[in-house]
Structures are given as C-alpha cells and as structure tokens.
Amino acid sequence: MKAFEKNIRKVEPYVPGEQPQEQVVKLNTNENPYPPAPGVAKALEEMDLGRLRLYPDPTAEVLVDALAEFYGVSPEQVFVGVGSDDVLSMCFLTFFNSGKPIFFPDVTYSFYKVWADLYRIPYECKALDEDFRIRKEDYYPENGGVIFPNPNAPTGIYLELDQVEDIIAHNQDVVVIVDEAYVDFAGRSAMELIDRYDNLIVVQTFSKARSMAGMRVGYAISNPELIRYLNDAKYSFNSYTMNQTALICGAEAVKDRAYFEENLQKIIQTREWAKKELAGMGFELTDSRANFLFVRHPKYSGKDLFEFLKKQKIYVRFWGSKRIEDYLRITVGTREEMETLFTALKKYMEER
C-alpha cells in the first residue's frame, strides 16, 4: 500500500439504478415518461452560444425567481443545486454538525447513509412499522437532526401533514429536512409549514414531476436564514454549480404550470389503474402516492421476477436488502409501458 493511500477517504459507493443504453422499457429510476414542458425545447434552440463562454450567474436568479413565484415565497427562501442530491448533501454538510446522531427511517432513500458516512455524521435508523409506516414517536428523542422523504422511498407511503408537523414540532432544536422528491404526485407539501417552523427545510427536484432528470436541478425552500447558510456553504464549495442551460431550461419548465399539472394527472391516473391491475394478478402493494409502485408477490421471489423482466428488456428496481427482500420498485411509465410489463408478468406466472 502506498503511503498516501492510508489517507484517502474510502466510501461505500452508492450503486445507482442501471442506465441501459439500448432500447428497453425503463421503469427502474423513477423518471417521468413524458418530456419536459415545450418551453424547454424552445429555450435550448434559442440558447445564446456566446453566453456559454461566460460564467453562469452564481445567484441563479432566473431560476430562483421562477421558483419563488411558483411557490409564492421570496427569492431569499429558495436554494438551488445540481439535483436534489446536491441540495441534500449540502444540507447534511451545513446543518448536521452537532456530533449527535441524526435520525432517518431504516427503509428509505439509500443516499442518507452514504452522506452521513462521507461527512462522518453519526446516525440512527428508525425502523418503519410492519406496514412500512414512519412512527412519529421514534423521532422524539434527542438527536442531531432529522431527515425523511415524504412520500417515503421506496415504499411510496405518504405521511399526512399533521404527522409531519408533529415531527418538526418535536425537534425544534435541530434542523428537520423533509425530502419531497415525489410530493407532487402525493398530496400537501410541508412548504405550508415554513412560516411556522424556523427549523424546517423542504427539498424538491425537477427529476420526477418536471421531467428533467437529465438537466440536474433540485431546490430547497426554507426561511431566509437557513437558505443563507446553505448558499454560504455552496459558494465556498463551488460558486457556479448550475450551468447556463440548467438555469434557463429550469426556469422555463417552472413557468408552465398547466403542462406540469396535466403531466401529474396522467401519471396519477396510470398509477391508480396499475395498482388495480397488479392487485388483480395477486401482487401485494403499498398504497404508493409517488410515481412508482412498491410490490411483491406472495408466490414468487423478487429476485427471480427482476431477472426475468430484465431478460425481457423491462428494467425495474430490486435491492434484495433486509425487510424488502422480495419487493420490486416499479416506476409508473406510460400506459403502454405498463401494459408491456403486465403482459410479461402474466407470461411469467403462466409458465410457473
């Protein structure tokens, strides 16, 4: 071993869902099956090439202003980053420095552990109940901060806002992050609570409901004080994280509220229909309120189903990890994609 290797920060690398290059039915990374708002295409076509030689606006004003207007908050309450992973990671770095363990659910977004390890933040995982629900009382003991997704991933289960508020209210000495990557498909956002609790940060993304995973845009909404701390950390790290295309296309996407809402409705309808179809095939499902389904079949192994589907060029997500050994997470695609999936699943069951 070389001397310098001792001092390298070793991490357990996160393994992202596969991004196959060939043509497949891709239901494995919760992307939106519909393209971004039409204004985005126009913005790309009209992009000023000469502007690309210049640094982007470090304050990301055009995008921050569009988000502030959309949510009826002030621009000082909006922080933007390179996808919600960048925003969340920046929150961990900025807010979770007490030395006390932060709390998050045992079955949840797998990046929380990774960031905690990366920044050497102690953590405790709180077990979901047997129906995969967050128990608010688990988050009452003293801690260094709280984070949970709502709806939770990969269960899709949405925690009603009064329970979210209860967790925030019980943790006013620490920062509470509600990770709402999927909330647009689900119900009320914790953004309504921002004026009431100065320890609350709500994080959302353009990767799901806004069909722009490829553009890498995420954001946090909070009070101006916490947003200022985040911006200070960001400017120290890299002043210009958002490139010019992300700023311009991001702003265009936010402006088209009608397209956004129509897109959501289509996905919600497909989801509810798909739930019935899968239940009809004997699958057990959580009541997912996200743009994915979390399912298992009492008769078939999750791993076998996953591998069979992959051979059919249908990609879904499978972890095989504790408590969710037999579960598959299936992104809600177009109706046609879901029908292709159902046909394959029926074939599998008939052959066994």
Added chain:
Amino acid sequence: MKAFEKNIRKVEPYVPGEQPQEQVVKLNTNENPYPPAPGVAKALEEMDLGRLRLYPDPTAEVLVDALAEFYGVSPEQVFVGVGSDDVLSMCFLTFFNSGKPIFFPDVTYSFYKVWADLYRIPYECKALDEDFRIRKEDYYPENGGVIFPNPNAPTGIYLELDQVEDIIAHNQDVVVIVDEAYVDFAGRSAMELIDRYDNLIVVQTFSKARSMAGMRVGYAISNPELIRYLNDAKYSFNSYTMNQTALICGAEAVKDRAYFEENLQKIIQTREWAKKELAGMGFELTDSRANFLFVRHPKYSGKDLFEFLKKQKIYVRFWGSKRIEDYLRITVGTREEMETLFTALKKYMEER
C-alpha cells in the same frame, strides 16, 4: 441564537468576481472572449428533448471518452466534474485526510483555503519569493498533500516542468495536485508525468481555453487508481453531477482540436501585444503565461484604477489583499476590448 444554529457549519464565503448583467467590457473573471467550438451550437440545437426526462449517464462516458482520446490516455484515467472547482473540491475531500497540513502558495487561487476550512483540513501557505515565484524547496518538508496552480493565479507565472517534477518527486507519500486551469496558454502540462508518478493528479477546465465557463465542466487526469477513488467519492455524493447538455456539448468542444488551437493562438498573441502596450504605459507586469495579466502601476493605486475603470464599465479584478495591494488582474479579451481598456487607462493617467 436558536439551538440548531450552534451546529451549522459556518464558512467564510468565497466572493466570486462580479457577473454584471449590463453590457460592459468584462475582463474580470478570465473568460475566453471567443465563443465555444461551432459543434457546440449544433449539439444544442439538435439536443433530444425526450432524453432530458432521463437521468444522464453517471459515468459521463461520451465526455470521458472524448477527453481520453484528446490526451491519449485511457478512459479510466479521466474524472469529470461541474467545473474544476467541483473536481478540486472532490480531490480535497478524497485525498487530504492525513491530519497533517497541506501546502500551497500564499498568493494563489483563493478557493484552496476555503475548501481546506470547509473540510477541516489543516494547511500551511508557502510564501512566493519576491518575484512571485514558487520556491520548490518550500514543498520538501513533511506535509499532508500539495496543491498549486500552474501557471499560478493571479500571478500568471508558469513553473517549468522540471521544477514541477521536482516537487512531485519530493512528495511521493502524499497526493500532489497540479491545477492547470490556464496551462493551455502557457506551456507543457504535468500530464506528461502521470505515468512516472502515481501520486500526481492534473486538473484542467473547460472554462478558459475551451470557452465554456457557462457549461461548468472540469476534469482530472491521473492514474486509474486515484481516478477510481475520486469516482467512488463522487458517486457517494451525487451520482449524476454532469447534466446532459454538459456531456454532449463538452464532448463536441473537445473534438474540435483545430478551433481550440486557433483560439489559443489568438489569445496568446493578444496577451503578448497587451503586455508591451501596458509596459509602454509604465505598468509593471509579471511574465504571465495565462489568459490574464497581473499588473500594477508604480504611480497609481490599484484600488483607484479599479474603481475608475469600473465607472467606465470596464471590469477587471482587484483584491487589495496582502502582498498584492496594488495589483490588478486583467483578463485578455479581444483586441478591441483591450484597446478600450488602454484608452481608458491613458485617459486616467492624463487627468492626473
């Protein structure tokens, strides 16, 4: 003070050069005065909007392959990030964990201190000599890592490759980062040394010589082992940092070697002409080999010159910090921009 405020990571925010929105002669952040390669415009126009709904390729293959081909290395030797700031910051996080102080020059890129503070890495600044040159012997004592830009910023002074090699050779127990943001304007890159020293990382950027500051692309070239450690850290942090437009446009920019070289020659010619003009006006200059000039006038205060120019809508960079109180850093713009600057400077001098 709220309880949670105690545990917020407080940083000295880096203050980036101003990005004025109005029309000005902008010679303050070392951008390239010429647009990116023509293939970039075409790539933007032809961007597949449907592709934006999908996550970008986390391995950034199209861009990594283009860089590997350009430099004649293998793709396993290339790491890409959101500008060289992202790449450098990731290097600090990954490699500088020994607890011993890292070494860098006292007059240098101001972000090094900021990242060291952010990640709680101890550091020692090594004073440049009285001609603003790096003294290689200063980097011989035991340390936790070494980083310096070549050419150095904001002095523009290029350290000959044998001296760079001497520093690397004396530090084989730690990682040495040569930050070559401006090397294309200057001379030989330390990339030639990569096969000989397994502790060497060379970092470059698309923001200067490739006219793409607005797209946020930086990269590191090293041996496959160190690149793997960087990728492990990156995947833990945010698997998808490079958005689809950065990947595609970045690859297009790299492919056009002829445009790149022609662009460089134009800037180098303007720089050498501008040096003579400024010397003729009585300015003292370092022998900058970058795309900027580092100048002071024995008769006039740097601060006054800076403020006068700003009123004329000519933006240059001024810090007023220790050792460089009277220096201005002037980006090499087009010949026309430089003439506008010279006219303003002559006017200032005549009036005093």
